[in-house]
Amino acid sequence: MTETRRYSVTGMSCGHCEGAVRAEVEQLPGVTGLQVSAETGRLEIAVTDSAALTDEAVLAAVDEAGYDAVRAS
Template structure:
């Protein structure tokens, strides 16, 4: 069963930001799709299993941004 979770992320301001976050989060196990929006300040993550929010937070941090919580 697929799940979709939307997270609020601060610090994104352009397409490069969106791409950096998408690449990091896409590498997490079970993630099937990622859509980052600098305009909305959100990252939408689809996965085959429930997401480990700490792992998503770490991936966003690795990209240089801050995951604030679920939107």
């Protein structure tokens, strides 16, 4: 079963920013797909193993890319 998680990301302004976030987040365990938009500041992640992927890991990956994020509803 796939779960979709949504996050709000601040500081992104272009495709390069999107690529930096994508490169970090897609390496996380359980991530099967993602969409990231600098225009809307949204990150959506498709997760197959929700127990293996914590919000803290996602936020740390976004931080590693140089941006701030919070879990969105």
